[in-house]
Ligand code: DX5
């Protein structure tokens with residue numbers, strides 16, 4: 001379908017796959033190569049079975065790039081951390097639908113902090129849960145792997161769902177970004193773009209490429 005075809009597809013490199021000892025350098029390379037935003041994966045070892053980073057990393061990355069920083073909160077109690085990430089320099093806060101009994105309130109809190117709000121859905125969660133929250137958010141993130149780890153295989157059954165979310169966005173809130181996250185590489189990128197995604201998160205395909213960040217981003221169809 002996508003009504004979005006023709007519009008520029010944007011790339012959000014995920015620093016989860018970066019070499020943390022050279023984080024500043026790697027973020028700078030992504031910025032030089034035309035990244036549109038930097039994706040920061042926050043995990044609490046409870047909502048997902050892994051630990052990653054916190055506000056201190058956002059604060060450090062904030063100092064080395066002008067790109068917007070989006071924070072993907074894979075934590076059981078996102079409300080407890082919104083302020084800390086906003087203060088550290090996050091521009092968007094992405095919260096999961098799963099396990100949040102008060103999602104509307106969480107979204108309003110993000111907006112009250114003056115930040116862009118996004119809702120994330122896991123692979124087994126249907127697109128329909130977005131219907132009532134869509135007009136309140138600037139981003140929807142469809143997980144194309146189960147959250148918690150980088151370098152996993154893309155789950156193909158998420159493709160028709162991306163199409164359903166795209167149709168819903170066109171009807172309810174056409175300016176909303178449709179972002180995808182997990183297993184995005186040169187093979188899966190065209191599939192998700194065809195299905196209607198307009199922002200691609202990619203970790204290992206960008207930071208673990210032998211030819212470097214710029215070549216990897218070109219391979220994902222990105223022109224800087
Ligand atoms: C997974 C994270 C992703 C991860 C993607 O839980 O939300 O952002 O970094 O990594 P790749 O692109 O390697 O699948």
Ligand code: ZN
Nearest residue numbers: 041072181201
């Ligand atoms: Zn993520």
